[in-house]
Amino acid sequence: MTKGKDIIVVEGLTKRYGNTTTVKGISFTVREGEVFGILGPNGAGKTTTLEMIEALRSIDEGSVILDGIDVAKHPQKIRHIIGIQLQSSAFYDKVTLREQLVMFASFYGKQVDPMELLRSVELEDKANSYPEKLSGGQKQRFSIASALVNEPRVLFLDEPTTGLDPQARRHLWDLIKSIKKRGITVVLTSHYMEEAQLLCDRLAIMDSGKIIAMDSPKKMIKDLLDRGFKKPEVVEQADLEDVYIDLTGKALRE
Ligand code: ADP
Secondary structure, rough: OOOOOOOEEEEEEEEEEEOOOOOOEEEEEEEOOOOOEEEEEOOHHHHHHHHHHHOOOOOEEEEEOOOOEEEEOHHHHHHHHEEEEOOHHHHOOOOOHHHHHHHHHHHHHOOOHHHHHHHOOOOHHHOOOHHHHOHHHHHHHHHHHHOOEEEEEEEEEEEOOOOOOOHHHHHHHHHHHHHHHOOOOOEEEEEOOOHHHOOOOHHHHEOOOOEEEEOOHHHHHHHHHHHOOOOOOOOOOHHHHHHHHHHHOOOOOO
């Protein structure tokens, strides 16, 4: 794989809430075109980190340079080059999906082909529906479509598949892969290790506000094995998820 330039450079990033330091001077880079994952237990500081990079939370110490722009100094410029998933509460109840995408794009002074965007997230047939009629997986895909209206260079996805059924998760994985193929850099958080292993070129593992490991999933696994790690039991060639998908199929249900 050719190495892209560093599109995000994070140095000494720090966040305090009262007397608690939640993000403790972390540094890392994200390369252009890669899928970069941030993993870690609840409360590790992942969302706070993402939101500082997205110029949604103030930075107490350190810096983030995104595509050459200092995030703290030029938050407005950042908003034009990043895609952030909207929470479904941000959708307008009585506006169709198609019209909503046109509206969101207009906030950035852009024109979009809403049908093409909806097609890219497998929601073409819902173009004239209202958000309240969508299933969880459909809402997630629509929120990704809404994050793409400004043709971002970097897309941020905070736990994109949490709460989805196995079919919807697989379709979202395919969507993320296709977004990467379009050259968009993706930064995501997840609690699903198989998802991180499948999607991410590189990962940072965060715990208690610090990055405790950073590498490709393959290298992290190799390093663990090199340290003499052995699984307590031989792993079966199939698991319950394989059974479930075999029985219920890969097709999206709604
Ligand atoms: P993660 O995304 O890894 O679960 P968060 O970044 O959401 O972690 O939260 C890290 C810690 O910071 C948690 O202990 C959380 O309670 C705390 N925290 C997050 N946002 C705020 C806030 N606005 N004010 C005070 N504490 C916060």
